Amino acid sequence: MTSTILCRTSRQNHQILVYVIRNSSSTSNQTSIRWKRLAYQIGGGLLTTGALGYAWAHSQAVHASGNKAHLVSLPWSFQGPFDSLDHASVRRGFEVYKQVCAACHSLRFVAYRHLVGVTHTEEEAKTLAAQDQIEDGPDDKGNMFKRPGKLTDYLPSPYPNDNAAKDGNAGALPPDLSLITLGRTDGCNYIFNLLTGYQDPPAGVKGEPNLHYNPYFSGGWIAMPKQLYDDQIEYSDGTKASESQLAKDVTEFLKWTAERDHDDRKRLAIKAILIFAPLAVLSYHWKRVKWATLKSRKIAFYRPKAKDE
């Protein structure tokens, strides 16, 4: 057995008490530690595989007892971890919202200033805001008044409150769309499927008053009638406004309203990876350096020599 003395401690009379020795050959104790470590690694591996397998199996559930049709997954332009929103689509989606959805649905958490640099230039957004009448006040006499919108205003809601909204829609409340893609399971696919999913009810299913059949809506009957039709609006960039194009664009716009940080977040992800990847390598190396002596040493104890010897 070859060993190297790494360091030693001594008492006042310079007698050596403890040697720390780098040991080159393995002992039985080290072998058992090695087996133990292997057992932990195999166990941990099995546990991780099991957990991931369970999660995967759970995600593959058929939902056979659900009361709505399965969603079709669409190849969204923002699907990947570094893919931005398609801003041309977001802009067209805003036009769809403004001309179709805004008649009933509010967008309370979006202000005109948010549109700047995302769907409109600053000038366009100012023009857009000035075209809407925003309620402001109270004035000197305590009355609310209407004035043209400014960049800092939020988009006006079609109804003053929920009760008015229900009253105007046969008792059904059109939900606020600001966060709708996060508020529904698989939000983007759900909205696209819902908007394009209107159809005649299956034979034998009795119609409901004021409700419309849509298999993608929970229960199958939805208060909102079919809204999107081919060539319903005219896009400002000349794209043909087919029904599915309208639905896709408005979904992409609603994805943006729910996650206005979307593009910044993905841009920042690249920066975080660029910074943390070298740091991870460095910290691993540092750990190995610091542990090298600790892991390869052996401590031997010697009885000090008696004084009279």
Place this chain on the structure above:
Amino acid sequence: MSSVTKTIYNLFFRRSATIALSVVVGVFAYERLIDKTADYMFERRNQGKLWKHVQSQFKMPTDEEEESSE
């Protein structure tokens, strides 16, 4: 190699003033480098999808379109 290391050591690491200065300058340079690289990669990947790429195709029709809709 060792002479290069020695020169670097003498130039930057030896005195507290120089190492502090090189840390400050280095951090600034590194931040710029990472920032620019990441922006380049992001815009390269999303070519034609960001607002600055698509802005021109909406520019003129917008004003007319919005005004006529009111």
